[in-house]
Amino acid sequence: MSTTEAAPSVADDALALSSAHISPGLVAKLEAAKTAARVVATANADLKNRALQAVADAVRAEAPRIVAANDLDLAAGRENGLSDGLQDRLRLDTARLDGLAKATELIASLTDPVGEALRGRTLPNGLQLTQVRVPFGVVGAIYEARPNVTIDIAALALKSGNVAVLRGGSAAENTNRVLVDVLQEALASVGLPRETVQTIDEFGRQGATELMRARGYVDVLIPRGSSQLIDAVVRESKVPVIETGAGVVHVFLDESADEQWSIDIVSNAKVQRPSVCNALETLLVHEAAAPRLLPLVLSALRAQGVTLHADEATRAIFPDAVPATDDDWATEYMSLDLSVKVVSGIDEAMAHIDRYSTHHTESIITNDLRNTERFLAEVDSAVVMVNASTRFTDGGEFGFGAEVGISTQKLHARGPMGLPELTSSKWIVRGSGQVRG
Amino acid sequence: MSTTEAAPSVADDALALSSAHISPGLVAKLEAAKTAARVVATANADLKNRALQAVADAVRAEAPRIVAANDLDLAAGRENGLSDGLQDRLRLDTARLDGLAKATELIASLTDPVGEALRGRTLPNGLQLTQVRVPFGVVGAIYEARPNVTIDIAALALKSGNVAVLRGGSAAENTNRVLVDVLQEALASVGLPRETVQTIDEFGRQGATELMRARGYVDVLIPRGSSQLIDAVVRESKVPVIETGAGVVHVFLDESADEQWSIDIVSNAKVQRPSVCNALETLLVHEAAAPRLLPLVLSALRAQGVTLHADEATRAIFPDAVPATDDDWATEYMSLDLSVKVVSGIDEAMAHIDRYSTHHTESIITNDLRNTERFLAEVDSAVVMVNASTRFTDGGEFGFGAEVGISTQKLHARGPMGLPELTSSKWIVRGSGQVRG
Numbered sequence: 066m067s068t069t070e071a072a073p074s075v076a077d078d079a080l081a082l083s084s085a086h087i088s089p090g091l092v093a094k095l096e097a098a099k100t101a102a103r104v105v106a107t108a109n110a111d112l113k114n115r116a117l118q119a120v121a122d123a124v125r126a127e128a129p130r131i132v133a134a135n136d137l138d139l140a141a142g143r144e145n146g147l148s149d150g151l152q153d154r155l156r157l158d159t160a161r162l163d164g165l166a167k168a169t170e171l172i173a174s175l176t177d178p179v180g181e182a183l184r185g186r187t188l189p190n191g192l193q194l195t196q197v198r199v200p201f202g203v204v205g206a207i208y209e210a211r212p213n214v215t216i217d218i219a220a221l222a223l224k225s226g227n228v229a230v231l232r233g234g235s236a237a238e239n240t241n242r243v244l245v246d247v248l249q250e251a252l253a254s255v256g257l258p259r260e261t262v263q264t265i266d267e268f269g270r271q272g273a274t275e276l277m278r279a280r281g282y283v284d285v286l287i288p289r290g291s292s293q294l295i296d297a298v299v300r301e302s303k304v305p306v307i308e309t310g311a312g313v314v315h316v317f318l319d320e321s322a323d324e325q326w327s328i329d330i331v332s333n334a335k336v337q338r339p340s341v342c343n344a345l346e347t348l349l350v351h352e353a354a355a356p357r358l359l360p361l362v363l364s365a366l367r368a369q370g371v372t373l374h375a376d377e378a379t380r381a382i383f384p385d386a387v388p389a390t391d392d393d394w395a396t397e398y399m400s401l402d403l404s405v406k407v408v409s410g411i412d413e414a415m416a417h418i419d420r421y422s423t424h425h426t427e428s429i430i431t432n433d434l435r436n437t438e439r440f441l442a443e444v445d446s447a448v449v450m451v452n453a454s455t456r457f458t459d460g461g462e463f464g465f466g467a468e469v470g471i472s473t474q475k476l477h478a479r480g481p482m483g484l485p486e487l488t489s490s491k492w493i494v495r496g497s498g499q500v501r502g
Numbered sequence: 503m504s505t506t507e508a509a510p511s512v513a514d515d516a517l518a519l520s521s522a523h524i525s526p527g528l529v530a531k532l533e534a535a536k537t538a539a540r541v542v543a544t545a546n547a548d549l550k551n552r553a554l555q556a557v558a559d560a561v562r563a564e565a566p567r568i569v570a571a572n573d574l575d576l577a578a579g580r581e582n583g584l585s586d587g588l589q590d591r592l593r594l595d596t597a598r599l600d601g602l603a604k605a606t607e608l609i610a611s612l613t614d615p616v617g618e619a620l621r622g623r624t625l626p627n628g629l630q631l632t633q634v635r636v637p638f639g640v641v642g643a644i645y646e647a648r649p650n651v652t653i654d655i656a657a658l659a660l661k662s663g664n665v666a667v668l669r670g671g672s673a674a675e676n677t678n679r680v681l682v683d684v685l686q687e688a689l690a691s692v693g694l695p696r697e698t699v700q701t702i703d704e705f706g707r708q709g710a711t712e713l714m715r716a717r718g719y720v721d722v723l724i725p726r727g728s729s730q731l732i733d734a735v736v737r738e739s740k741v742p743v744i745e746t747g748a749g750v751v752h753v754f755l756d757e758s759a760d761e762q763w764s765i766d767i768v769s770n771a772k773v774q775r776p777s778v779c780n781a782l783e784t785l786l787v788h789e790a791a792a793p794r795l796l797p798l799v800l801s802a803l804r805a806q807g808v809t810l811h812a813d814e815a816t817r818a819i820f821p822d823a824v825p826a827t828d829d830d831w832a833t834e835y836m837s838l839d840l841s842v843k844v845v846s847g848i849d850e851a852m853a854h855i856d857r858y859s860t861h862h863t864e865s866i867i868t869n870d871l872r873n874t875e876r877f878l879a880e881v882d883s884a885v886v887m888v889n890a891s892t893r894f895t896d897g898g899e900f901g902f903g904a905e906v907g908i909s910t911q912k913l914h915a916r917g918p919m920g921l922p923e924l925t926s927s928k929w930i931v932r933g934s935g936q937v938r939g
Contacts, residue, residue, distance in 0.1 A: 103880075107879065107880070186901065188899070188900075188901065192890055192894060194900060196917075199882075201912050201913075202882070202912070284912050284913075285912065285913055299740070300740060303736070303737060305743075305911055305912070305913040306742075307913070323935065325935070326934075326935040329935060329937050330935065330937055332937075333937035333938055334937075337937075337938060428931075441930050442544065443540075443544070445636075445639070445928075446928065447928060447929065448928065448929040448930075448931060449928060449929070449930055449931070450930075450931040450932075450933060451931070451932050451933060452932070452933040452934055452935055452936075453629055453931050453932075453933025453935075453936045454933075454936060454937040454938050456937070456938040457629060457931060457933075457936070457938055458929075458931075462625070462938065463625075463631060463929075464623065464625065474742055475638050475639070475721050475722065475742070475926035476638075476721075476722055476742040476744070476913065476914045476926070477913045477914035479926055479927050479928060479929070480633075480927075480928070480929045481929075489912035489913070489916055490916050490917075491882075491883065491884060491885070491886060491916060491917070492884065492885040492886070492895075492900075492916075492917045492918075493878050493885075493886055493887075494865075494885060494886070494887040494888070494890050494894060494895075495887075495888050495889070495890075496887060496888060496889045496890025496891075496894075497763075497889055498760065498762070498763040498766060498767065498889055498890075499889075499890045499891060499894070500766050500767055500769075500770035500771075500774075500891045500893070501770055501774060501891050501893040501894055501899065
């Protein structure tokens with residue numbers, strides 16, 4: 066913009082960048098996605114909702130076929146030594162499929178975000194300005210061995226007027242192939258393009274790499290999975306990315322914390338599902354409350370099989386806890402392990418969180434109003450809570466029907482991502498011959 | 503998230519990535535920015551507005567010192583053969599400084615975006631959810647030889663509770679050094695940290711490169727300048743980027759276009775300030791209107807010194823126009839050049855725009871309601887207009903006081919970026935002991 070010479074066209078450049086690095090088969094799929102995106106972007110809510118109902122019906126009707134494909138992936142996973150936690154995330158049974166169908170129906174019942182007027186005014190010169198929500202266009206997702214994500218993202222993308230290009234990971238390849246087939250049949254049954262949802266699993270790891278370079282084809286890319294995966298996508302992608310996931314999540318038991326709430330919330334946050342990102346990893350305890358609360362809370366955790374990694378002050382009360390290393394404070398265990406530290410008060414608690422948190426979710430347990438407001442205002446995380454379990458950071462729990470992921474970045478989306486997070490906006494200007502003076 | 507082993511901490515990883523590639527002097531400035539960000543994030547609107555008024559007063563009071571520094575840069579620019587267009591963008595005189603002071607006062611008068619409740623509800627289990635606007639934290643900007651951007655971005659960043667780290671380009675180094683000094687004095691006069699605004703010009707090009715790698719320090723990076731600059735930042739940055747700028751902007755004269763509006767809008771869009779991104783680059787004309795409109799519109803442009811790059815159909819009417827090449831359709835001239843093409847109707851016009859536009863701004867001149875609604879709905883650009891000059895795509899014109907830039911991406915911000923575009927959000931959850939079932 067600052068030269069008066071002809072600058073190279075960004076449009077051309079984007080296309081050059083794209084096609085230079087992408088195999089022809091994938092380009093064909095991305096072109097088909099762009100074409101489908103034009104249709105889906107202008108589909109009205111009635112049509113999109115009928116498609117979602119067709120998806121829900123098909124997921125239930127085709128459950129035997131989906132479960133059979135999933136059994137193949139599970140068997141291969143066991144053979145390859147997949148951990149119990151990963152096998153659990155890979156598994157789709159009839160009950161889970163019914164849950165996915167219900168989530169799809171809930172998404173159908175939500176208000177269509179497309180077309181929502183976000184801001185607007187008439188300027189002094191008579192120009193009428195309106196900022197309206199529009200779909201992104203093509204949403205890419207790269208994820209690992211969690212086939213429920215295929216349905217969740219496809220349903221949210223469709224409702225928000227987008228098409229989805231999915232790379233679901235080799236461990237779930239059989240399941241995803243059948244799921245995408247079921248989705249495409251359902252879309253076609255109401256007259257929407259089959260290419261509204263596509264898998265690129267057949268292109269393997271190279272396909273994922275090429276998707277990250279598909280500027281001009283992919284409007285936003287969402288990685289969901291291990292922190293290694295997310296890191297790689299954030300570093301390598303030339304397409305705008307929304308970073309999701311990793312959670313070094315904290316609970317701080319303040320001096321005035323209620324005993325029963327402390328036991329219940331810490332147990333729930335740590336034990337209910339330790340392998341997910343909103344599970345608790347580090348417990349901070351006010352030193353004045355430690356003698357009162359730690360025996361109760363840690364005994365309850367112990368009884369549920371939790372291994373404690375504790376600082377000196379905690380070990381004075383629980384001598385057989387494992388001594389915590391500096392690494393422990395920065396670790397997302399995703400297992401029945403917990404770091405425990407006694408702090409001098411809310412300032413040390415917030416300083417510790419500032420240093421070690423991944424800024425996903427933190428909760429304070431307290432009855433002190435001033436500390437509540439300070440914690441909620443000053444802790445710089447996607448979700449900050451008072452007197453609640455961190456496990457509530459979830460699109461389903463927040464009422465979004467499902468979630469595309471939980472954004473831990475600040476750009477565009479933060480926290481659980483539902484329908485509005487899958488939209489962009491555009492400005493519409495209506496004039497009557499106005500020119501700039 | 504999908505392994506049960508301890509995953510490497512993202513927090514640690516981000517810091518490792520940052521410090522490994524950044525010179526100690528720059529790290530010190532970035533640490534100071536983070537510290538200042540905590541103060542500015544919680545400053546109330548009264549304090550921020552007093553700071554903005556102090557900035558406006560100082561810009562006026564220190565005009566002689568700023569203009570003297572600017573004269574040094576202009577002299578060096580002339581010696582280095584800087585084009586007239588670039589010299590115009592580099593120039594700050596008393597009148598322009600007064601304009602910047604006025605814009606700063608207007609920004610002070612706008613509602614503080616921080617703390618705005620965006621969404622909220624009470625869940626069936628009694629949890630109270632509120633999504634509130636929060637500052638990004640540290641906003642980085644890389645731009646070229648436009649010292650007004652220093653004031654614009656600093657003022658918008660401050661009002662939205664952010665700190666700014668600025669790399670303003672060597673051609674304006676003297677001007678920017680004085681401007682940042684003036685800004686810092688004004689900030690200090692109301693008790694805000696001087697590090698609310700910092701320049702990193704002293705680190706040269708290497709500083710810009712390091713800023714792109716400063717994950718964990720910089721929350722969002724905004725490049726503003728030539729398409730080469732923007733492209734380089736988008737490709738190389740490890741920090742989230744908002745892409746701004748390049749505009750291959752179209753006006754489509756539909757069959758029913760008003761003659762006077764066509765002449766006025768096309769002239770204004772092309773001629774008023776050809777070196778900026780919202781200036782017109784390609785004129786499309788409905789074939790049925792070409793005999794009526796082209797002679798009027800193109801004669802008016804010619805009289806104003808515009809060089810025409812035209813297709814065959816246009817050259818049948820204006821034989822001495824330069825024949826347009828395929829490159830012309832994709833070129834942002836930023837000069838008194840214009841591509842002209844006759845199309846068969848709105849479908850060909852929109853297909854041409856889809857192919858060659860940088861999705862910045864497009865305008866249709868028409869009296870046809872159906873074509874208006876199709877154009878506004880189907881053209882996928884940041885700003886779509888009917889019967890208005892594309893020159894209105896501007897934060898000042900939209901009432902934002904100033905602009906950080908004009909986003910041509912779909913993630914986070916699209917079109918002119920004002921205060922809300924410099925904010926993120928966070929979710930606040932208030933409970934009373936809730937755990938997840």
